[in-house]
Amino acid sequence: MEAPSWLILSIALLASLAFLSKIFIHRRCKPLKFPPGPKPWPIIGNLNLIGSLPHQSLHNLSQRYGPLMHLKLGSYPVVVASSPGMAKEFLKIHDQIFASRPPTAAGKYINYNFSDMEFAPYGPHWRQARKIFMNELFSAKRIGSFKYIRVEEMRAFVSRLYGLSGKPVVLVEQLSHLTLSIISRMVLGKKHFSVSGDDRIVSNSIVSLQELQEIINEYFFLNGVFNIGDWIPWLDFLDLQGYVQRMKALRKKLDRFHDHVFDEHKRKKKELGNDFVAQDMVDLLLHLADEPYPDVKLTSDALRGLTLDLIGGGTDTSAITVEWAISELIKQPQLIRQATEELDKVVGRERWVEEEDISQLRYMEAIMKETMRKHPVCVLLPPHLAMEDCNVAGFDIHKGTRVFINTWSMGRDPFLWEQPEEFRPERFIGRNIDVKGTNLELLPFGAGRRMCPGYNLGLKMIQLSLANLLHGFNWKMPENIRAEDLSMEEAFGMTTPRKFPLVAVMEPRLPLHLYNI
Numbered sequence: 001m002e003a004p005s006w007l008i009l010s011i012a013l014l015a016s017l018a019f020l021s022k023i024f025i026h027r028r029c030k031p032l033k034f035p036p037g038p039k040p041w042p043i044i045g046n047l048n049l050i051g052s053l054p055h056q057s058l059h060n061l062s063q064r065y066g067p068l069m070h071l072k073l074g075s076y077p078v079v080v081a082s083s084p085g086m087a088k089e090f091l092k093i094h095d096q097i098f099a100s101r102p103p104t105a106a107g108k109y110i111n112y113n114f115s116d117m118e119f120a121p122y123g124p125h126w127r128q129a130r131k132i133f134m135n136e137l138f139s140a141k142r143i144g145s146f147k148y149i150r151v152e153e154m155r156a157f158v159s160r161l162y163g164l165s166g167k168p169v170v171l172v173e174q175l176s177h178l179t180l181s182i183i184s185r186m187v188l189g190k191k192h193f194s195v196s197g198d199d200r201i202v203s204n205s206i207v208s209l210q211e212l213q214e215i216i217n218e219y220f221f222l223n224g225v226f227n228i229g230d231w232i233p234w235l236d237f238l239d240l241q242g243y244v245q246r247m248k249a250l251r252k253k254l255d256r257f258h259d260h261v262f263d264e265h266k267r268k269k270k271e272l273g274n275d276f277v278a279q280d281m282v283d284l285l286l287h288l289a290d291e292p293y294p295d296v297k298l299t300s301d302a303l304r305g306l307t308l309d310l311i312g313g314g315t316d317t318s319a320i321t322v323e324w325a326i327s328e329l330i331k332q333p334q335l336i337r338q339a340t341e342e343l344d345k346v347v348g349r350e351r352w353v354e355e356e357d358i359s360q361l362r363y364m365e366a367i368m369k370e371t372m373r374k375h376p377v378c379v380l381l382p383p384h385l386a387m388e389d390c391n392v393a394g395f396d397i398h399k400g401t402r403v404f405i406n407t408w409s410m411g412r413d414p415f416l417w418e419q420p421e422e423f424r425p426e427r428f429i430g431r432n433i434d435v436k437g438t439n440l441e442l443l444p445f446g447a448g449r450r451m452c453p454g455y456n457l458g459l460k461m462i463q464l465s466l467a468n469l470l471h472g473f474n475w476k477m478p479e480n481i482r483a484e485d486l487s488m489e490e491a492f493g494m495t496t497p498r499k500f501p502l503v504a505v506m507e508p509r510l511p512l513h514l515y516n517i
């Protein structure tokens, strides 16, 4: 016999009520517990609390709400970790759950639709990219095989600086020229840019050094911006700040550069046929793209995205760190004296510092760590994304929450560092704190699954250039500026450079024949 429809309807109604009350009772019995944080406004959430230097705004808020803080930025929940203990929760204990990245306009437009590694969501493409970086591009053997490039470019660098001695020099421009030259040769096989006034102009170059530097600066800026459309998606189409338009314009320039580089590499590969041997990282990527059974096919976008990771990751980061180091040292000449005493003892005055000397330069290492503590390149680690609901330190974190780790804040925590505002390399002497993600209080390269894959190369470039700058030159401020007046203001972006580039004057301190190459 068929049940009357009123009976079916009543049963369905009762079942729904039972289901809803179960949720209600469950929620009431076990209410969700979010980390403390400011009350959000409708639509904008807490965006009104984020100033032009977001890491500093978040640091100030964390002083009030604690080392794990919950905010709403636009439409999305955000948590901010500002202590080593909380960083450990996200980067070590629950590493896998937080190993993804949120989608952003920068990932879409200038990082080849998330086909690079840095912006790629956690998944098969990212895993394959990571494997390629760790096993192929950054193996100790591969990095070692490019040592001759670092040596040649370092010599050219000190020689260029010697030519500028006695004059005020914008240091970061020279440092970027050095790092870009090293990375371009390792990744692209040659520099692919021309330098005005340089008689060793690279044949067949497509951009000038200045244009390439401008492209990289714009790339870093746009990757780091707080784009409103990323946080309030229904406003995305308005592009209120004009950033998406700038990203599209930059993408055209990047495409032109990549077309040139890849066409040249493919032509060479075809010409050489079976005799082809990979000479640079783009060669290696092209070779891997031809593998018959890859885990995930390396598309043309992936090749471009990964190449961009290599060029972007390797240039600005090291140049900015060394510029901060010299800015701090020039304010305290006694620290420079201590560093040069060590250099004279270990290296002597008859040659330049080599990579093999680095392990003996303890004070130099301490200067680098102290710079990374006070001026981490990534003041906020690039955002991580929760892929599942998770309980962190007793608090509920929902799937889809964005996670920021505030390394700048940790570097200024008086419970971790005595007088943190002071630049004191000595604090690292005799303390076993490394920068490779073991000690969570110092995280210049991040930690866990998404940790920087290029840290080894980054460390070599920073230590070698810093050591040679101090070994080869005496440093002072230009005549009309006092070191104590040197501004230490920051500019925000994907990396955090000085707001006002350092201008300094150098004089050679080694025998003059060493500067001529």
Ligand code: HEM
Pocket (backbone or CB within 6 Å): 117, 118, 119, 130, 309, 310, 311, 313, 314, 315, 317, 318, 321, 377, 378, 381, 382, 443, 444, 445, 446, 447, 449, 450, 451, 452, 453, 454, 455, 457, 458, 459, 462
């Ligand atoms: C001073 C030098 C460098 C610093 C301070 C630095 C810092 C960082 C940081 C903080 C991260 C993010 C970690 C996280 O999300 O938890 C990162 C990721 C990354 N870095 Fe570096 N880096 C440096 C050099 C390099 C170099 C030389 C390369 C390559 C040539 C590179 C390529 C990358 C890439 C591809 C990622 C993304 C990794 C991923 O999302 O899986 N970096 N880096």
